[in-house]
Amino acid sequence: MAEFDTIAKHFIQTYPHDFARFALQRDDIEAVQVIESEQFTVETRRTDSLLHVCINGENALVHHEFQTTDHPAMPRRMADYIGRLTNHHGLPVFAHVIYLRPNAGRRDPGYYLQEHPGYQILVQYKVIRLSQLAGQAVLDGAFVGLLPFAPLMQPPAGQTEEAWLEQCVARATALPLEGSVKADFLAGLAILSGLVYNPQTITAIVSKEHLMNLMRESSFAQYLAETIREEIVEEVTKQGIEQGIEQGIEQGIEQGIEQGSxxxxxxxxxxxxxxxxxxxxxxxxxxxxxxxxxxxxxxxxxxxxxxxxxxxxxxxxxxxxx
Structure with a gap:
């Protein structure tokens, strides 16, 4: 799920305050600072996203771990992360596992428990399943940084999934942002939507031509194109660099959507x-x-x-x- 990790990390690093407020469900959060992944390495596994926050004068860490499936199981894994973070930083850790797909996380208890008499260990974290959350608050502007994740959330009562996706795309298109920033929102939204919607539904709502016109400036599209650049080197040579790169961008976006399927x-x-x-x-x-x-x-x-x-x-x- 490399492309989903890339999207999640980008938006957390760009809108850390939104993600901290969303995870903790409180507004009195001050001095939010992103801790770069290079600053903390857990053996060969880096934490998905780590924020340093101040709440009522107390410093703490907010950890986001994004998952698309139940494999591997998270309790022991999260206990390991939380223990290492506590040892490394010496601060309280507010950890969250955010499940992107509707069927994922249903069996995650939100804690690791060792019940040996006299040696009990309990490590708790919060489980957030996006499919259980109402998405309208995100579209209304409560958490702008989470807009690309809105299609994975619940639509308003009585609204079809297709109509909800169309509303999310329209909201992202209407954002009062410069072209490249808006392009990142749309690219992230389109790729994340592939976790829930089939590619035909996505392309029916966002036409290929419109999608490409808006997303050629997107850093996500460029990143995905880079992952398959070697596969199109010959075509770049034959058809020209600009055309080859545009094809790579389109293939990268489609690849992200298909990965969700x-x-x-x-x-x-x-x-x-x-x-x-x-x-x-x-x-x-x-x-x-x-x-x-x-x-x-x-x-x-x-x-x-x-x-x-x-x-x-x-x-x-x-x-x-x-």
Whole structure:
């Protein structure tokens, strides 16, 4: 989920006060400062986003961890993060796991608990599932920095999902911002929407031509284009640098949207295997499924997972496909 991490980190670093107020649900937050990821490394894993805040004269850290799936499980992982942050900074840590996809986070208890008599350990964090939150407050301007995440939230009562996405796009388009900043909002919104909406719905609401005209200035589009730049080097040479870069931008945006469809398919398949056969995130089979890139194959495996009599039978089927 590299592209989703990039989007989340960009908007937190640009609008840290909005994200701190949103996570803590309070307005009396002062002196919000972004702690750059380079300043704190947890072995090979960096925290998603870390803010230094002051509340009623007390210094504290606000940690945001963004997730699209339930794999890996978060309690022990968050206990590790919080412990290391506390040791490194010596400040209270207000930690949050923000689940972007509707089906993710349903089984996250929001704490790590060790219950050995005489050695009990409890580490708590807040679980925020965007699909459970009303998104209208974001569109009304309460948290401008979270506007790209609004399509993942609940629409007003009686409004269809498609109408809600259209309203979110219209609100982002109407932002009184300079072109490149507005382009970042729209690019982030379009890519994050791929976690919930299929690509056809997104492109039906935001026409390709309009999307590209607005997003050519976006740093996100440039970033995504960079990830596939090597794949289009020959075409850049043949058709000219400018045209090649524009194609890379378009492919990058489409790649981000399609990645959301892949994430949904993986999550649905893992859910079936967990419910039917008790498959856990640490099982190598779950890791193997997470590496499948073909959405159609994932859908076929999902149907097979519903029908096979055992996990071993599913594994044989997967081996046969390889």
């Amino acid at each position: 892949r994430e949904r398919a993986i999550e649905a398949l893992l859910d079936v295997l967990e419910i039917r056969f008790g498959l856990v995130a640490s099982n190598p089979l779950a890791t193997r499924i997470g590496g499948i890139g073909d959405v159609q194959r994932l859908k076929q495996l999902h149907r097979a997972a519903i029908q096979v009599p055992s996990l071993q039978a599913f594994r044989h089927l997967l081996d046969a496909d390889d």
